[in-house]
Amino acid sequence: MYISLRKKQPEPEPESAEEAPADEQAGPAEDEEVPSLARALAAAVRGWFTWCTGRTNVTVTYWGHGLAVWAAVFYGGWVAVAIVAALVTGVGAFVPRATVDRLTARIEARHQGPAEVEPEPAREPPADPLVALLRHLIGDAPGTHFKTLVEHLEKGAAEAGQEPPTRAEVEAKLAARGIGLRPSVRDAHGRVNRGVHGADLEAALAPSPDAETAPAHDP
Known part of the structure; x- marks a missing residue:
């Protein structure tokens, strides 16, 4: 009976089946549809509340926004302006960049106006x-x-x-x-x-x- 004294080579471990193919790990397609303004605002509001909840909790987030609305209505004036400006700035930070770029392009196109047409040179009447x-x-x-x-x-x-x-x-x-x-x-x-x-x-x-x-x- 023959017994080998050599150490057995460790068997190669099977490749993990959980690794995603390279195509699946790639980022989102560049030609992804730009969300509309309504969808972008809804996503921005959700992002803002998620950010606030992550730093406090759901109860504090909703109570804090409720008190802000009450203070804006009760005090009015500069208090209301400051609260509205803070909320608009916070929500605006979560608006998708693609939507902002498209909205900016539309505003610039409206302000540019139609292309200026050079007037035709006045034609002199034929000489008598x-x-x-x-x-x-x-x-x-x-x-x-x-x-x-x-x-x-x-x-x-x-x-x-x-x-x-x-x-x-x-x-x-x-x-x-x-x-x-x-x-x-x-x-x-x-x-x-x-x-x-x-x-x-x-x-x-x-x-x-x-x-x-x-x-x-x-x-």
């Missing part, structure tokens, strides 16, 4: 070709002759393949713009003839004083 031609012909001279104006209009119409305007049509266009003709106007060459004076042109283009001071009519 007749006025532009008159200013070009006058230049630094006192005025330009009516004959010179008609010649330039006829030349422009010929280049565009259009029928040239008559002298009567040109006079009618000047009259429609309030631009008068003087019998004696000196042009850039120093000659005097019937034409448009620069002062009359600018006066016709200037806004009327009556239009500036007239009150706006309600639509």
Whole structure:
């Protein structure tokens, strides 16, 4: 009969079945639903009472809150303000952080208001070709002759393949713009003839004083 004198190796202990898998030990998911304000306040009140009960007991906690409410109603004034502020601060410390962040974001979004829209630049009305031609012909001279104006209009119409305007049509266009003709106007060459004076042109283009001071009519 063979008897071994060697010490038996201790058998390995079975792994504890109570150890939770790594996935189960992980913290709560980051995309956990944010509690609503009502649920958050209810949870904050429960947390506040639990904290008070843990430092005293249930009886002292309820009696203490009852006396605080009675003192606030009986004394009023600054006593009530101090008691309410203390209770709000205590309960507010237990409001979930996610709810506070969401409420803060909503308040900031309301105060920011809509995005400012840049106004479109004012569009200048298209320049009047007749006025532009008159200013070009006058230049630094006192005025330009009516004959010179008609010649330039006829030349422009010929280049565009259009029928040239008559002298009567040109006079009618000047009259429609309030631009008068003087019998004696000196042009850039120093000659005097019937034409448009620069002062009359600018006066016709200037806004009327009556239009500036007239009150706006309600639509």
